[in-house]
Amino acid sequence: PASVAEYQRLARAEIDRLLAAGRVPVLVGGSGLYVRGAIDVMEFPGTDPGVRARLEADLADHGSGPLHARLAAADPAAARAILPSNGRRVVRALEVIEITGRPFTANLPGHESVYGTLQIGVGVPRPELDARIALRVDRMWEAGLVDEVRELAGAGLRQGRTASRALGYQQVLAALAGDCGEDDARAETVRATKRFARRQDSWFRRDPRVHWLSGADGERDGLTGRALALLERPVTA
Template sequence: MNKVVPPSSAPRVIAVVGPTAAGKSDLGTAIARVLGGEVINADSMQLYRGMDIGTAKLTVEERDGVPHRLLDIWDVTEAASVAEYQRLARAHIDRLLAEGRTPVLVGGSGLYVRGAIDVLEFPGTDPEVRARLEDELAEHGSGALHARLAAVDPKAAETILPGNGRRIVRALEVVEITGRPFTANLPGHESVYNTVQIGVDVPRPQLDERIALRVDRMWDAGLVEEVRTLEKAGLREGRTASRALGYQQVLAAFAGDCTLDAARAETVRATKRFARRQDSWFRRDPRVHWLTASGAELAEQALTLLERAVTA
């Protein structure tokens, strides 16, 4: 980050997005440090306390003195809520804007990013409908419910994996209580804030190598022990946290469904698939500016882009 001159006035909100292992966290921290802003986490699994190694959560030292918000706010037993995240993220964004400082949203959870910066309203919930659908999920499995979703809302079925029972239940609930497709409630490209989105673009072969190396480092850093500790705190009962990449695979090994070596290999495979879905999600947004450099050069490119966005 040598010889980098910060923009004379930064855009109101900056979002750093892209697939896992692309380098978003380091870039977002560098931008926030140069601009005197703060990082707001937009990785759904980094919201959970104790899920550090498996989510590649930056250590305090790696945050380089930059305040990071919305880390470690939920217990692993709590179900994720995009609506609650939206409320919390916008509170931090509004606070920083009122202080004349720059919010830097960083993460690869596409719906969370969009919930923070775009027009997105959340339909209500019906406890009876939700309970009935969850009972059906437990009895018949996610595949049967996914087939039903495909019949009533094909577009939603295309975007929700057949194994993601929680999201399938929510989609069917929304369809039932609103009479409209679940996809009708997904965000368009209408922003709440003046935002510049920066996508970190890494060639697929290089990204796959980074993912494999990251999983190796996580295992060496003690991911298995971290999962064992969190299991005692209720991880297995957490509807959202228990499905996190790495954690889900290690829990399966603890249950005797596979070996730890197999869990490690499956974590690599699943993470590569997940990275491709993340990339596809953000590629559909024409507002994202994609940068292909790395390290200090990436940060310099990003700040140049932000300077141009200010003066445009």
């Protein structure tokens, strides 16, 4: 997977290409940090191979939990924004803190856009969103997630630092290893996805430029029209 810096380079090249062709780029979904990396003024601290190697060795030896606890002590805001299971991002945050001597969040940008951008968020009431998440996980299982992970495990999935910790993959790998039952893995996937959704919502809610529209069941039919109405207004964020 691309780092935020690499994603920024690739995304901006594509955005610039589309703008030069007279087309309107649409960036949908994704991690809040990656979205901001693409559209906001954002520079990235360098890396230190020695620090990175030491932190990655700690990750391999002890898992992401102790490293996330270390991050929570050094930068509580960063720890709240990064899932404890996301070892790669935890390592990067700790590396930046050690290199710069400042909290990781101090290196994040203000709300200054590189492009004239309209940002739209779709809000869903928590009980409804939780029900959608549970239904989505059920459909993942019905579509053969366990068999998919079993096949990928044979191709080296467990050795991947990021893919092995993806929602669903991590839980099924635990079940295949005998650490829990398949029903427990499914339930934990639901719980972990709900936690991830709450973090994503909190991240985007902090950005005052986002125009929020309701995506509740009773209002979904008119959602596209309301979004287009915003686009047609002279509104930028």
